[in-house]
Amino acid sequence: MDELLAGFLEEAEGLLENLDRAALVLEREPGNGDAIRDLFRSAHTLKGAAGLVGAAEISEVTHLLEEALENVLAGRMPFTSNLADLLFQGFDYVRELVALLASGMQADPARHVEVLAALGALRGAGHNTVSNVGPQEDSGNDYLSRLSADARAEILKASEREGMSVYQVVLKFDPEIFYTGQDPLVIVCEILRLGDVVSFVCHSESLPSLEELDPERVWVWFEIYLLAPPGMLSELRETVEFLDPASNQILICELKKEDLTSLWAGERPLSYDTGILKEILRQQKIYIEQNKGRATAAPSLERVLSLITGAVGEQDILDRRLGEPDPDWRCFNEAVNMLEAALAGGERMSAGAGSEKAGVAFTPGNVAVSGHSPSGASPDTGGRKFIRIEESQLERLFELSGELTVAKNSIPYLVRKLEVYWGIPEAARELKEKYQLLEQISRELQDMVMGLRLIPASQIFRRFPRFVRDVSKDLGKKVRLLIEGEETRIDKTVLERVYEPLLHIVRNSLDHGLEPPEERSAAGKDPEGTLAMRAGQDGHTVFIEVEDDGRGIDPVRVKENAVEKGVITPDKASLIPDDEAVQLIFEPGFSTKKEVSELSGRGVGMDVVRDTVESLGGSVQLKNSPGTGLTVRLELPLTVATTRVLVVRCGDSRYGIPMEDVQEVVRAGSDDLHGLGKREGLYLRGRVVAVTHLRNVLGYEPATGGDSHSVVILRSGSGVAVDALEREVEILLKPLPGDMGNIELYTGASILSDGSILLVLNPRSLVSGGVMQ
Amino acid sequence: MAKRVLAVDDSATVRASVRMVLEQAGYEVELAADGEDALKKIDMAAERFHLLITDLNMPRLDGIGLIRAVRSNPAYRFTPILMLTTESQAEKKEEGKRAGATGWIVKPFQPEQLIAVIRKVVKI
Amino acid sequence: MTITRKGSVLLLEGSLSIEDSWELKQALIELKAETGPSIDLRDLEGIDLSIVQLLLCFIREVADVSLDPPVQEELRSILGAMGVLKC
Numbered sequence: 001m002d003e004l005l006a007g008f009l010e011e012a013e014g015l016l017e018n019l020d021r022a023a024l025v026l027e028r029e030p031g032n033g034d035a036i037r038d039l040f041r042s043a044h045t046l047k048g049a050a051g052l053v054g055a056a057e058i059s060e061v062t063h064l065l066e067e068a069l070e071n072v073l074a075g076r077m078p079f080t081s082n083l084a085d086l087l088f089q090g091f092d093y094v095r096e097l098v099a100l101l102a103s104g105m106q107a108d109p110a111r112h113v114e115v116l117a118a119l120g121a122l123r124g125a126g127h128n129t130v131s132n133v134g135p136q137e138d139s140g141n142d143y144l145s146r147l148s149a150d151a152r153a154e155i156l157k158a159s160e161r162e163g164m165s166v167y168q169v170v171l172k173f174d175p176e177i178f179y180t181g182q183d184p185l186v187i188v189c190e191i192l193r194l195g196d197v198v199s200f201v202c203h204s205e206s207l208p209s210l211e212e213l214d215p216e217r218v219w220v221w222f223e224i225y226l227l228a229p230p231g232m233l234s235e236l237r238e239t240v241e242f243l244d245p246a247s248n249q250i251l252i253c254e255l256k257k258e259d260l261t262s263l264w265a266g267e268r269p270l271s272y273d274t275g276i277l278k279e280i281l282r283q284q285k286i287y288i289e290q291n292k293g294r295a296t297a298a299p300s301l302e303r304v305l306s307l308i309t310g311a312v313g314e315q316d317i318l319d320r321r322l323g324e325p326d327p328d329w330r331c332f333n334e335a336v337n338m339l340e341a342a343l344a345g346g347e348r349m350s351a352g353a354g355s356e357k358a359g360v361a362f363t364p365g366n367v368a369v370s371g372h373s374p375s376g377a378s379p380d381t382g383g384r385k386f387i388r389i390e391e392s393q394l395e396r397l398f399e400l401s402g403e404l405t406v407a408k409n410s411i412p413y414l415v416r417k418l419e420v421y422w423g424i425p426e427a428a429r430e431l432k433e434k435y436q437l438l439e440q441i442s443r444e445l446q447d448m449v450m451g452l453r454l455i456p457a458s459q460i461f462r463r464f465p466r467f468v469r470d471v472s473k474d475l476g477k478k479v480r481l482l483i484e485g486e487e488t489r490i491d492k493t494v495l496e497r498v499y500e501p502l503l504h505i506v507r508n509s510l511d512h513g514l515e516p517p518e519e520r521s522a523a524g525k526d527p528e529g530t531l532a533m534r535a536g537q538d539g540h541t542v543f544i545e546v547e548d549d550g551r552g553i554d555p556v557r558v559k560e561n562a563v564e565k566g567v568i569t570p571d572k573a574s575l576i577p578d579d580e581a582v583q584l585i586f587e588p589g590f591s592t593k594k595e596v597s598e599l600s601g602r603g604v605g606m607d608v609v610r611d612t613v614e615s616l617g618g619s620v621q622l623k624n625s626p627g628t629g630l631t632v633r634l635e636l637p638l639t640v641a642t643t644r645v646l647v648v649r650c651g652d653s654r655y656g657i658p659m660e661d662v663q664e665v666v667r668a669g670s671d672d673l674h675g676l677g678k679r680e681g682l683y684l685r686g687r688v689v690a691v692t693h694l695r696n697v698l699g700y701e702p703a704t705g706g707d708s709h710s711v712v713i714l715r716s717g718s719g720v721a722v723d724a725l726e727r728e729v730e731i732l733l734k735p736l737p738g739d740m741g742n743i744e745l746y747t748g749a750s751i752l753s754d755g756s757i758l759l760v761l762n763p764r765s766l767v768s769g770g771v772m773q
Numbered sequence: 774m775a776k777r778v779l780a781v782d783d784s785a786t787v788r789a790s791v792r793m794v795l796e797q798a799g800y801e802v803e804l805a806a807d808g809e810d811a812l813k814k815i816d817m818a819a820e821r822f823h824l825l826i827t828d829l830n831m832p833r834l835d836g837i838g839l840i841r842a843v844r845s846n847p848a849y850r851f852t853p854i855l856m857l858t859t860e861s862q863a864e865k866k867e868e869g870k871r872a873g874a875t876g877w878i879v880k881p882f883q884p885e886q887l888i889a890v891i892r893k894v895v896k897i
Numbered sequence: 898m899t900i901t902r903k904g905s906v907l908l909l910e911g912s913l914s915i916e917d918s919w920e921l922k923q924a925l926i927e928l929k930a931e932t933g934p935s936i937d938l939r940d941l942e943g944i945d946l947s948i949v950q951l952l953l954c955f956i957r958e959v960a961d962v963s964l965d966p967p968v969q970e971e972l973r974s975i976l977g978a979m980g981v982l983k984c
Binding site: 048051052178183184185186188189192197200202204207208209210211213215216218219220426429 | 914915918919920921922923925926929944945946947949950951953954955957958975978979980
Binding site: 054055056057060109112113178179180181182183185186187189190239241242244 | 841842845846848850851852853870873875876877892893894895896897
């Protein structure tokens with residue numbers, strides 16, 4: 001008897017013992033996670049070993065056992081007494097086979113078939129997710145909707161070819177197809193030979209790790225787009241003639257160009273189709289389902305975690321995740337539920353308007369959010385669907401989306417820890433993959449949520465005709481108001497914050513800019529002045545401008561006023577060239593205290609206008625033509641990108657540390673910090689963390705000993721000791737202007753809501769020993 | 774290396790024509806007259822066959838029985854098996870599939886048809 | 898068909914199919930432990946999906962593996978299409 005076989009016999013004996021033992025435990029305690037994992041592992045190992053030595057019958061039987069055990073492990077099947085019976089039957093038969101193998105005898109085929117049939121009952125709970133028995137779960141349009149922009153471009157180009165058709169072929173084979181003697185690769189190649197390949201994807205997202213891969217099953221599926229003459233459908237269908245439609249999901253159809261363009265045209269960057277939303281939701285739900293963190297949940301994160309605990313024994317991690325739903329996952333859940341509710345509400349609203357085309361799951365449509373009032377719908381409704389979302393819901397959604405972004409950021413840290421600290425690279429790799437998927441989804445969700453915040457400029461523009469009429473009447477001026485580009489979409493927050501500044505600018509125009517009718521006539525102008533409000537988009541920025549054809553700003557007068565109000569000295573004033581003089585209006589103190597905003601009750605000068613606009617990440621520009629008019633142009637960012645920072649105190653000043661760089665915060669007494677060369681070290685959970693004092697870095701006097709410190713532990717692994725921690729805020733980070741931008745220590749600054757300036761630190765420079773000295 | 778095919782049919786004519794078509798297409802062909810003969814050839818073969826083509830109605834061990842026996846041979850668990858059927862044998866065809874056959878060819882067939890079907894199942 | 902390993906090189910020759918898959922899996926698992934692993938597919942003559950899956954799995958997990966593509970053009974284009982070889 002050869003060595004390999006002898007080795008197998010020994011191993012098999014041990015494994016069978018294991019199997020019996022674990023099954024007995026599990027029968028008594030059906031919830032015992034260790035037992036089920038043990039059971040599954042043993043069966044899997046036995047199957048592999050049997051395959052290696054060519055013990056096919058043993059392999060076959062253990063395959064059935066393994067399948068059933070996987071279902072139990074994944075929570076799809078309960079471990080009942082009946083199941084235990086069947087398993088024991090299986091184990092006994094395997095023992096029989098092993099004994100036969102040992103004595104060099106063949107298995108009895110009839111008996112074998114009999115036992116397999118009996119054990120067939122193990123299949124009760126059904127197969128795993130790769131193929132589903134029954135009708136297609138996805139339609140052709142669903143696959144088309146998920147294609148990347150590149151693939152779509154290729155397919156559209158191909159569909160333009162005269163006299164040729166594009167065929168869509170989706171092949172999801174029965175995972176057990178190999179046992180029918182069929183190799184899916186042969187079919188795929190046959191199909192590829194029938195035309196020119198426009199797009200070919202071998203989807204491998206279900207492919208497990210190498211160790212877990214059962215090579216006798218199919219784990220991948222195929223999506224093929226082929227260019228071929230019309231009428232090839234029958235030939236294509238012939239290639240899959242032998243496949244059992246009950247266990248193989250095959251989709252073959254001929255695509256028409258009009259269907260493609262109408263399907264994909266519905267998706268514009270600033271509005272969202274219900275189809276896409278649904279798809280995002282679906283993917284999120286799958287992800288949530290897979291990663292609820294409970295012991296009976298399906299693999300992915302759970303399996304990775306059990307890999308960790310199996311190898312390292314850090315039970316507390318697993319416990320924490322198993323105990324209750326992780327708050328990170330709650331984020332998902334909430335966001336998903338809200339979106340679904342919103343969608344459901346919208347669909348109910350327009351029920352009867354659109355209709356489901358028979359056999360097509362996708363319904364073209366647009367989702368837009370109406371802002372403050374019922375008339376918020378876009379002008380050209382033309383058959384599109386709209387839904388209404390409560391503002392508070394939207395805010396919450398936005399918050400959650402942001403929280404999600406932050407929450408997922410702890411995963412790369414875990415990946416590194418797995419790799420380096422615990423030395424389980426396979427787990428790290430799996431986790432990393434899941435994180436990438438998570439990041440994709442989270443980013444898409446953020447983009448989408450951001451998009452929901454865009455509302456047309458008309459929302460604020462429409463308040464102005466009345467305002468202009470009233471004010472101009474009061475002032476005795478004749479004004480014609482022009483509004484252009486009101487359909488331009490701008491972030492809701494930006495628009496809201498810019499409203500008051502706009503009021504001020506318009507008021508200025510009406511008050512100081514536009515002359516009374518007589519003066520205008522005298523100057524040869526139309527007695528009726530024109531005030532134009534325009535909005536438009538320029539690449540990544542959006543602008544709103546107010547143009548009047550009044551007096552413009554007289555540089556001489558401005559300088560006089562500035563000197564009068566003490567804003568600049570007379571000497572300085574004479575040095576300023578005329579065309580730069582207009583900028584003086586932005587100086588604080590330029591506005592008289594008498595100008596009080598009707599709405600807010602506080603002084604609104606151009607300086608406040610500029611501050612407000614700049615705090616949004618925008619800028620104010622003036623185009624001044626003395627005598628002919630003034631244009632005030634506000635450039636605004638398309639979206640409001642916020643960063644979360646942790647505000648810390650050092651001395652009397654406040655600084656920000658980006659939350660994405662923060663791992664955790666701890667308190668350390670002076671005796672927790674030990675000298676470590678030029679810096680200090682903090683002992684934290686078995687590791688030494690190098691700690692730098694922020695005071696040292698910034699050039700403050702060193703902290704006196706005996707104080708306890710708050711230490712911010714960065715993701716990079718080092719720590720920063722600060723005087724005190726304050727709160728977390730969400731800010732608009734702007735780079736430091738001019739030369740200051742070159743200082744490595746700061747990544748930027750922001751204006752807080754109370755008007756103070758927060759300098760945000762660059763963590764990398766903090767721990768490189770400090771930059772300023 | 775040529776792919777090896779075992780063709781099983783009780784009709785000598787069928788056997789001869791299958792051999793001719795397949796050898797012309799570059800396959801190496803061995804023949805058997807019935808199920809038991811086929812099993813013997815399989816046992817004695819120095820190398821595994823890459824494809825088995827079998828009629829369903831044969832004396833001694835018939836097609837279905839042969840398919841079952843072949844599938845229970847560990848070396849042939851994944852080997853493609855094609856059935857030679859006639860129009861009226863729909864039920865037998867189903868039985869054959871359940872027993873583990875991969876596909877079928879309907880008799881009488883043109884040579885090109887035979888080759889086309891084989892290309893759908895024989896591995897690359 | 899043969900699967901042989903010489904240090905950090907895994908040599909696959911002849912026709913490989915599912916019957917060889919467990920052996921290949923084992924060989925690939927062992928190859929993971931090598932630094933700078935490479936798989937020589939030049940003399941590969943036949944393949945099926947089971948083998949492709951194993952190779953896909955391997956290259957996904959081992960970033961720095963180098964593959965010598967098969968000499969046979971048909972096999973080369975199949976492996977390229979499947980994503981095993983980078984074109």
